Amino acid sequence: MVSLTPRAERLLKALIEQYIAEGQPVGSRTLVKQAGLEFSPATVRNIMSDLEEFGLIRSPHTSAGRVPTERGYRFFVNTLLAVKPPKxxxxxxxxxxxxxxxxxxxxxxxxxxxxxxxxxxxxxxxxxRRADVGFLQLDFLALSSTRVLVILVTQDGQVLNRVIHPKRPYSASELQQAANVFNGAYAGLSLAEVRRSLVDALRRDSEDMQQILRSAVEMAHQVFAGEAMSEAxxxxxxxxxxxxxxxxxxxxxxxxxxxxxxxxxxxxxxxxxxxxxxxxxxxxxxxxxxxxxxxxxxxxxxxxxxxxxxxxxxxxxxxxxxxxxxxxxxxxxxxxxxxxxxxxxxx
Amino acid sequence: MVSLTPRAERLLKALIEQYIAEGQPVGSRTLVKQAGLEFSPATVRNIMSDLEEFGLIRSPHTSAGRVPTERGYRFFVNTLLAVKPPKxxxxxxxxxxxxxxxxxxxxxxxxxxxxxxxxxxxxxxxxxRRADVGFLQLDFLALSSTRVLVILVTQDGQVLNRVIHPKRPYSASELQQAANVFNGAYAGLSLAEVRRSLVDALRRDSEDMQQILRSAVEMAHQVFAGEAMSEAxxxxxxxxxxxxxxxxxxxxxxxxxxxxxxxxxxxxxxxxxxxxxxxxxxxxxxxxxxxxxxxxxxxxxxxxxxxxxxxxxxxxxxxxxxxxxxxxxxxxxxxxxxxxxxxxxxx
DNA sequence: CCCTGGCACTCGGAAAGCCGGAGTGCTAAG
DNA sequence: CTTAGCACTCCGGCTTTCCGAGTGCCAGGG
Structure with a gap:
């Protein structure tokens, strides 16, 4: 970390503030005027020369003023900036x-x-990221005999929904039951974990799974496989x-x-x-x-x-x-x- | 509607296509070359002169080529363009x-x-516009004792959801019942109409309303009054x-x-x-x-x-x-x- | 020792001038 | 009616010039 004289710091601060305000390279003369400095442009030029050596400012070309470098901005925000509460x-x-x-x-x-x-x-x-948040609950809602709205609620209050077309019609109470069983089975996992479990469950295709849970798993999988899950x-x-x-x-x-x-x-x-x-x-x-x-x-x-x-x-x-x-x-x-x-x- | 000689139309078409492709004002010489016309640049200039009088093309300045005017584009798409199926x-x-x-x-x-x-x-x-589509159904889903997820499904398959904090806790079956009663009462209306009815219902505050419907109306109103309804x-x-x-x-x-x-x-x-x-x-x-x-x-x-x-x-x-x-x-x-x-x- | 005024120097940007090329309109001939 | 030819125009790019802003350095003064 460079260490500057207080005067140089003051100067740098004034210069950067001026440049932020106007967007133009700032020269010694204008800086003296604008910042009300008590020394002369020539002095300012000397100090600027030092600042340039430190890589805090640079001149776009010989006879322009100086502009802050990235390093200059960095120094500015690190040590010169007093963050006030917003206006x-x-x-x-x-x-x-x-x-x-x-x-x-x-x-x-x-x-x-x-x-x-x-x-x-x-x-x-x-x-x-959707996949990272915790699973809270899933619900199935019959829209018509062939369309079921799947509602996925995450622990942080996000709601995701998707309409699916199940293979066979389900009654409202079947759906209700399926959701209950599903929620019981997957409570507390993250969405990514739930997805993984679903894939597993489908692959195993085990007979010992309750019929109703099977249905739920199949329908849920359509939601968890959807691209909404991986959305940026x-x-x-x-x-x-x-x-x-x-x-x-x-x-x-x-x-x-x-x-x-x-x-x-x-x-x-x-x-x-x-x-x-x-x-x-x-x-x-x-x-x-x-x-x-x-x-x-x-x-x-x-x-x-x-x-x-x-x-x-x-x-x-x-x-x-x-x-x-x-x-x-x-x-x-x-x-x-x-x-x-x-x-x-x-x- | 202007009527042009077939030759002029052909020329205009070639000119506009050329301009669309290159973005540069197109002159008589290049046009002859590019479009393989069987007459000379001088002839082209004469025709261009006519087209300019019709306001179909113009020259940005004296010695540039010609560019289509809006009227020219209009004529082009109206009468010269054969729309093919996409590539x-x-x-x-x-x-x-x-x-x-x-x-x-x-x-x-x-x-x-x-x-x-x-x-x-x-x-x-x-x-x-959300307010214009038809209302299909509403559902309430208890997330916790104080939070209820309201799900609004429209006839065109849009789903809107919102979490509300009802005044008192409701059991799952109460919510179920409320939704059923509500859906029965408002089926077939547009969302805007539903909203209006809700406001009315709340204003009348009539005692003869079923208690459960009252609750549903109050909760639904929070959704229908939300800004999601008027979103661009x-x-x-x-x-x-x-x-x-x-x-x-x-x-x-x-x-x-x-x-x-x-x-x-x-x-x-x-x-x-x-x-x-x-x-x-x-x-x-x-x-x-x-x-x-x-x-x-x-x-x-x-x-x-x-x-x-x-x-x-x-x-x-x-x-x-x-x-x-x-x-x-x-x-x-x-x-x-x-x-x-x-x-x-x-x- | 540091500050400051002075001065020569540099450079960019605007203005001016100068082509060259592309394109036109017109005219006269085929 | 078409076309070749020609004079003319005007833009864009190039160079030149010039001005101003700003610098760096030096020498003198506190």
């Missing part, structure tokens, strides 16, 4: 969203929209906000970025990393390790249900973003979401 | 999607992705495909367009229009009436369930798109979707 205006618009009492599921999905609206960047939310558990919104940033508006990069949003693969991996530790995490530029996120930063924070981390919320924007604002927004959103989910479930 | 390759990739037996709901949502993949443009799907019934995918087109890559237009995709309002109105009549509809450029879709065309086709139009599939791309290909893809997709939905439901 009251932001705060209220976030809280409003959580006041409306909704389904956990709907709430989670809406959070990405919330984040994008408040930060004017792209909001992302990663929900638990990621919501993105407000991608179009990123079009407003000139540093991203140039064709190829933008293209890559948007494809990353659609493919979701990379983002998912990134958010997985962020789930291992608590609190806000920040990936600046290449730190994320994904080419598509080259000149972007990602700010994430995990949220939890009953003390257990289950997902992540976050924001994607250009490296030149208002880290203090974004960090506080992401942080408070994750907290409120955790609260809303943990509050809503027990009781 | 076999497209066809198989479409059919593959429909082979996988899925939920109607999942199928519908996946179609926008399908369209965008096949056409390399943005795919859109409009599903019935529109799916968009593959927006990022549009970044590949140079004519759209210029900042502000693109921005508008993407905002239209997020806001959904305009697209929804447009698709509403397309639902009134059968078959493929094409909105070229300003024809749609929405500024955001300025240099875009929209190709749509309604799909039906049991002979009733219930939604629309479509594609959004630059006015310079391969209309023949896109039209046939949209058409066949709508047909297959109708087939899959109508096939799956009865039985």
């Amino acid at each position: 009251t205006w932001d705060m209220t618009s976030i809280e409003d969203r959580f006041l409306a009492d909704q389904d956990p599921q709907q709430l989670i999905e809406s959070v990405s929209g919330l984040l994008s609206q408040v930060t004017k960047l792209a909001g992302i939310v990663r929900v638990p 558990p990621l919501f993105v919104s407000g991608e179009s906000n990123l079009l407003a940033f000139p540093e991203l508006s140039n064709t190829e990069k933008l293209r890559r970025l948007f494809e990353a949003f659609t493919a979701k693969q990379d983002l998912l991996h990134l958010l997985d990393q962020s789930m291992v530790s608590q609190g806000v995490q920040i990936f600046i530029g290449a730190e994320s390790g994904y080419e598509a996120l080259e000149s972007c930063s990602v700010v994430t924070a995990p949220y939890e249900v009953d003390g257990q981390i289950v997902g992540t919320v976050g924001v994607v924007g250009p490296t030149r973003m208002s880290y203090d604002r974004v960090i506080s927004v992401v942080d408070v959103t994750a907290r409120l979401l955790s609260g809303a989910l943990s509050h809503g479930l027990p009781g | 076999t390759w497209d066809m198989t990739s479409i059919e593959d999607r429909f082979l996988a037996d899925q939920d109607p709901q999942q199928l519908i949502e996946s179609v926008s992705g399908l369209l965008s993949q096949v056409t390399k443009l943005a795919g859109i799907v409009r599903v019935p 019934p529109l799916f968009v995918s593959g927006e990022s495909n549009l970044l590949a087109f140079p004519e759209l890559s210029n900042t502000e237009k693109l921005r508008r367009l993407f905002e239209a995709f997020t806001a959904k309002q305009d697209l929804l109105h447009l698709l509403d229009q397309s639902m009134v009549s059968q078959g493929v509809q094409i909105f070229i450029g300003a024809e749609s009436g929405y500024e955001a879709l300025e240099s875009c065309s929209v190709v749509t086709a309604p799909y039906e369930v049991d002979g009733q139009i219930v939604g629309t599939v479509g594609v959004v791309g630059p006015t310079r798109m391969s209309y023949d290909r896109v039209i046939s893809v949209v058409d066949v997709t709508a047909r297959l979707l109708s087939g899959a939905l109508s096939h799956g439901l009865p039985g």
